Amino acid sequence: MNTIDEALGAVVAAGDLAGAVGLVWRGGAAQVAAVGWRDMEAGLPMHRDSLFRIASMSKPIVSAAAMTMLQERRFALEDPISRVAPEFLAMRVLRDPDGPLDDTTPADRQITFEDLLTHRAGLTQAGFHSGPIDAAHREALGPDLDSPLSPDAWISGLASLPLVGQPGASFTYGRSTDLLGLLLARMEGATLEEVLRHRVFEPLGMSDTGFSVPPDKRHRRAGLYGFDMTGKLKKIDAPPGGVALPERPGDMEFASGGAGLWSTADDYLAFARMFVDPSVKLLSPETLALMTTNRLTDPQRLGAEMFGMPTFGTGSGFGLGVSVVLDPATAQVMRGKGGVGTVGWPGAYGGWWQADPTNGSVAILLMHNMLELEQLTAGYGLGGYGAIMEFHALATA
Template sequence: MSDPIAAALQTYVDAGAMAGAATLIWRQGRELQSCAVGWADREARRPLARDTLFRIASMTKPVTSVAAMTMLQDGLFYLDDPITTVAPEFGDMRVLRAPDAPLGDSVPAERPITFGDLLTHRSGLTYGGLHPGPLSDAYAQALGGDIDSHVAPDDWIAGLAALPLIAQPGAAFNYGCSTDLLGFLLARLEGATLGETLARRVFRPLGMTDTGFLVPAAQRHRRASLYGWTADGVIEPRQTASAGSSLPERPDDMAYESGGQGLWSTLDDYLTFARLFVEGGGPLLTPASYELMVRNRLSEPQRQAATMMGVPTFLPGHGFGLGLATVLDPATASFTRGKGGVGTVSWPGAFGGWWQADPTDGSVMLFLTHNVLDLELAAQGIGLGVYGAIGEFHALGVELKA
């Protein structure tokens, strides 16, 4: 292969570290690189293509956050507004004395959750799977699957509000379903579903014709199949994501839409979205809104204390703005949260999707794959080869941009 990135990624496919991946590098109005390597469906021998549709998991969060910023611009809420103005269900919250404490071992919340808390993951909400024990079981029972849930939005909101928080609102960064709740509040404010809200405020204005919570039947042949690994480290097809968070086929009439991790998208659609962050927010965001999003809002103690699965969420070079990570110090930043000049933003997805937008050189880098991460296997180092592929893609891409 003449493309060194394609050649490098092919070695990961050949080694069984991933079924395939699609990449794109764009800088200052020009595409520098793109490739699709490996299989969209290995068993059917269907290769990946430029227009393959991927589940983008938590790469959904920045999209929902941008939609929120357009509503902030319209004066529909302010960052310091309590969410009880839209969701009175959260009017009497309690906080666990410890994340693994019994659900009844709690104290009153010291203040209401605000919209700003949701956008910075300082709401005290979490993902149940990150905290095995009583809280994990309660989350699963009340909320259903993280991506495809049988629980209707209003019931989901009520169920979440009935559970205790793991930290006082505003006190700490705890990754979790804050963005899912934010999405449902945006839908209430808009008087529409979240899918309709995102379409009106983000997808249609940007021309993102292939992005949504449901893939139309006529386009389902373009979807990438999911892959995971056996306990022996052998790649295998999966019908659902980990812990039953998704269904093999989402029902057309499912009301629940995950603003934190539910979207499907393509290389070209997500490039269109990511360009917002190298073009000062235009055409959706004002310069002031753009600056709000990319500026770090976490205190130093909050950045240092943030962990996921026992691993630090942020290296010293990273902070977190409104819905996405931001580079504070290029020398100590890692590609996992974006590594570029100051103000480079990123937020990856659990299926191996990764991107960054660097305003200092006007570049966007995108990597999409379809890799199911099992927490127990990942703790043993199984299924992590895709992150080596992302690291190699980033390194080769930096050379290409130079």
């Protein structure tokens, strides 16, 4: 048994996780640990090819698809998105992000594609603000992952809401990548899944990644696990907060490029290798360098927050769809902590990864650690974050 197995096994044994898959790739070889259970109640063990909801780990994939279109000159970073979505031609901005919806001012300028790729569009999402904008998002857009709206209706609904910040002014995490994905699909005249399959999945050999799991692969899904209010692991039917259905309908048109994908450790490795392995040719060296160069100003980096906590601190910035390490000594593990230029972006359901070009390594940890906010506040589910810290320490040793 290797030390990664032991470390993850201890977290499972403590009742803090049902199971996890950890993968470390370096020098062309992968070390994999599949620990615990994909279904505790049925006694089904976790396997290397187990499928997980990867939540916001979807964002770098959609951003990479956008970069393939950028290098084809289908759009420029400075282009206003109203060129593709005229719904966003004349946006308004809340004077106070938590204030009344009718207390707005005109946007100083239009939202650009770069704004979407860097989360500087002024877009938010349900759950991120305490004011009326929160309920307005839920009413206009429906559930985050499985919205019943058509893509066009969803785009129109988002455009009808005021922004929480001026375009380009600050890093504001929200629906930017969801919108980006639907704009790529509109530009291609296809569904977002078709766009990703053509531009990313098939070129990289990612045969297990998509917005739903086909019936013949469902036995490989890792069960969704959260906690009850006593802190005991609990299997759940769907992600917390009503953001998704237990089973995505086959005729559902909307797809969340921001958080909706399922994947495996090996599929995500095929994607992440792009950042460290020159033999992976999805993006040109120039486009890859553009994607992995910090675009945020120092005030934007240092002022970025999520749920009252610093997003980057002093050690990291953000490129076009990925976090980027600027100072290895002060970079946070959750955003990726390696040599200068290390990229990553975690997922809310426990998934984490980084790719470090300074030593050619990739580290990926997939699990389902699905928490209600009040449970996290009560201290439940912290073992999953501890597992990421331990895995990172062992993976980078």
